[in-house]
Amino acid sequence: MTKKIICLFCLCLCISTVFAKDYQLQSPDKKTIIRVHTREDLTFSVHYKKTPLLNPTVIALELEGIILGKEPKVIRKNTNSVNREIKPEVCEKSELIQENYNELKLTFEKGFDVVFRAYNNGVAYRFGTHLPGEITVKSEKGNFNFPENNMVYWPKERSFHSNNQVYYDFTSLGELSLKDLGSLPVLMDTGKGVKLVIGETDLEDYPGMWFNGAEGNTLVSTFPAYPNKTEQVGDRDVFVRDRKDYIAKTKGSRTFPWRYIAIAEKDGELITNQLSWLLADPCEIKDPTWIKPGKVAWDWWNANNVYGVDFRAGINTETYKYYIDFAADYGLEYIILDEGWYELGNLLKIVPDIDMEELTSYAKKRGVGLILWVVWKTLDDQLEPALDQFQKWGIKGIKVDFMDKDDQWMVNYYHKIAKESAKREILVDFHGSYKPAGLRRKFPNVLTREGVNGGEQYKWSLRQTPEHNLITPFSRMVAGPMDYTPGAMNNAQKKNYKPIFDRPMSMGTRCHQLAMYVAYESPLQMLCDNPSNYRKEPECMKFLSAVPAVWDETKVLEAKISDYLLLARRKDKEWYLGAMTDWDARTLQFDLSFLPKGKKYKMTIYQDGINADRNATDFKMIEIIVDNTFQYELKMAPGGGMAAMIQPL
Structure with a gap:
């Protein structure tokens, strides 16, 4: 009897060993190691130069009726290595981007996989599912468990109704709790000579990821649930008054957003980090040569306070001709007509003091492109007729404002606007927006976005x-890229x-x-002050006329x-x-x-x-x-x- 018990125990141990296994992935320079553990929960940890940066961190995807990552059983392991140069359609930092990583793909029972990548300057992972029909995602777990009480530049938020324009509270992980909500990216100092930035990319048909604090040195992922009931206030604000009990309904066979951690020994290495772009889907625009980055004369910040002119300054044809002349004289590619050029609520009804046909004709004659500010909701309501009209006018870009959310519905809205604008060769600048999350690679006509406390705060x-x-x-x-809108005189x-x-x-x-x-970095770079002030500063304009909006190195x-x-x-x-x-x-x-x-x-x-x-x-x-x-x-x-x-x- 004793022998039978021992044999049974050994058999159970063997079965457990088959299904409970650790996997290891190294970066190409061998400085970073990801360890994946498949026991009761699916977890991973990260070491850099043998120093722990992330303790075993539980990750899971909770679907309706099943949790992917609970009691995981690996059925297949695949590895891959990539080392190549990529030429981006828009050169935000450099004309060539080095892509060099090692990859581990673990395929599990229950119809899902997780891919891990180790770069020399960071790590990343993403879920994938291979399930029939549509699935309902109830939540996604990411309990980021750090070995030390790291200092954090906490991007403090009050609610999911946000434009991600934050100031940073310099605090410690231990001082954060579940009541503390933060948006991405999150910057932290490990105190061991290494800085980390946690972010996400390749976000599509899915809500954005946020963080709450937690007990210990932990950040836990949280997501805005799908809207159930909304209320529109005015022409631009749509508030979610009630939410569903899930975060997304989506295709059963798909990949999910990448979660990445940028790793830097020198602070400056964060500025040259390209993980957010590299991990995103490649460009879908067949011929993107029409996309022209450049500098923009902007009206709203300076309230059209031009002077020394013989016309009444304001939102009118003469004022914008003045902006066009300024842009042409100094080699600026664009001007923006911000709020006020159309009657709010109707993009097809221009205010009486604006002659759009005359303006577009004059801008074309002077070699300056026009960008039109629009409220997102009005654009959504009038999408095809508005974009078609913009195309007929020869409008070069739109500045879409006040979305203030990143639930699944709103994320899909961004993709819709990028795609429909690209069809008409129209550039996009998102304001009142969530942080960049990969869309700009798939649709490089999305040249920049806000999601930052920039110059308007002055x-x-x-x-x-x-x-x-x-x-x-x-x-x-x-x-x-961030549309900070600099240039105050x-x-x-x-x-x-x-x-x-x-x-x-x-x-x-x-x-x-x-x-x-x-x-x-902003491939559409604003000059926020008014042309009258700039014309009084010829030395500064010598620089502002010459400085590029994109870079080769x-x-x-x-x-x-x-x-x-x-x-x-x-x-x-x-x-x-x-x-x-x-x-x-x-x-x-x-x-x-x-x-x-x-x-x-x-x-x-x-x-x-x-x-x-x-x-x-x-x-x-x-x-x-x-x-x-x-x-x-x-x-x-x-x-x-x-x-x-x-x-x-």
């Missing part, structure tokens, strides 16, 4: 500080700053603003999250530098050793003037001849910066 906020400006490029920008130090809605100023110096055109020279940033970017044979500091005056040393040897360049430097600590508009322009041996000591005022052009002779 009109009403005291929190749009230089420190905030030095968190966003290491956190929000890891997810993709009225600048103020902390003690002189005051939010004024119709006559806004920026916190920090003039050169802090100029540096954003190099530091911040990016090099981060110095970087510390929330404190300072100095980087160089190349377009063709020209280089541009941008430097920013927080409220601390700072001195940085840099050289130009990245330039080719034996070649001479003209370098035009815009740096804080000697009195910029008192008058933030003060700057100094210097022109010198340099080569790759050049060294420079840069002094920045509080909230200061530097911008430079390096042009071959």
Whole structure:
């Protein structure tokens, strides 16, 4: 009898061993290791240089009647390695992107798989299902369990009704609880010389992922459930008053969004990280050559406060001709007609003071494209007739605003707008939007989006500080381009700053603003101030006319999250530098050793003037001849910066 019990025990142990197995995946440089555990729950952990970054983390997909990831049984293992260069349709950071990863795909009983990827600069995983018909997803579990009480730049949110325009609370994991809601991406400092950014990409037909705090050093995923009852207020706000008991109804055979963790030893490596783009679906536009990035003269921020003209400034034909002339004179590709050009609620009814036929004809004559601001709901209600009319007018782009959600229905709306706009060769800029999550690769006509607390905050906020400006490029920008809308010509130090809605100023110096055109990625890059102010600043306009909106190469020279940033970017044979500091005056040393040897360049430097600590508009322009041996000591005022052009002779 004893022998039978022992044999039975051994048999059970053998069966358990077959189904409970650990799998390991290394990055190509062998510094990062993912360990996957298939026991009672499906979990994975991450080590970097033998240091744990993520303890065993439970992941699961709960469908109606079944939990995929509970008592997982692997039936097949596949591995793959990729090392190639990809040329993106829109060069946000570089003209070529290196894609180098090792992949592990585990196929399980119950009709699902999970794919893990290990890159040299991060890790990622995603679920896939192979089930008939339609499935109902009740929830998705991702209990991110960290080994230490990491410090977090927490993107604090109040509810799922959000445009993801956040300020960051610098706190610890241990101080967060289930009542704390945060959007992605999440930036954290492990305290061991490694920074992490957690995000998602390839988001389609599924809600966006958010985080709650939890007990211990844990973040738990949460998702907006599918809307059941909504209420429209005015022309733009649609509030979800009641939700279904599921997050998505979707195809039974599909892949789900990637969840990625960017890993960086140097803070600047976060700025060059391309995981969000690499993990997204490839371009679906057959011929994307019509997509033209560029700079945009924007009206709303400056409230059309042009002056020195012989017409009444406002939302009218003469004012926008003035913007068109400004754009043409300085080589800007586009202007925006923001809120006010149509009667709210009807995109096909233009206000009496706008002659659209005359404007479009004049813009075409002067070689400037028009972009039209629209409320998302009105566009949805009038989608085909509105887009068809825009195409007839020759409109080059639309700025779609006030969506303020990322449930499954709204995520699908973004894809619909991107696709329908692409059919008509129309660019898209999403405002009032959730963070970038891969759509821009599939539809590169989506050149930029908001989802960031940008320059508009200067009109009403005291929190749009230089420190905030030095968190966003290491956190929000890891997810993709951000329409921050820089370019303020009225600048103020902390003690002189005051939010004024119709006559806004920026916190920090003039050169802090100029540096954003190099530091911040946005293939549609705004000039937020009014043309009358810019025409009084010929030295600044020399830079703003020349600085590109897309880049062939990016090099981060110095970087510390929330404190300072100095980087160089190349377009063709020209280089541009941008430097920013927080409220601390700072001195940085840099050289130009990245330039080719034996070649001479003209370098035009815009740096804080000697009195910029008192008058933030003060700057100094210097022109010198340099080569790759050049060294420079840069002094920045509080909230200061530097911008430079390096042009071959």
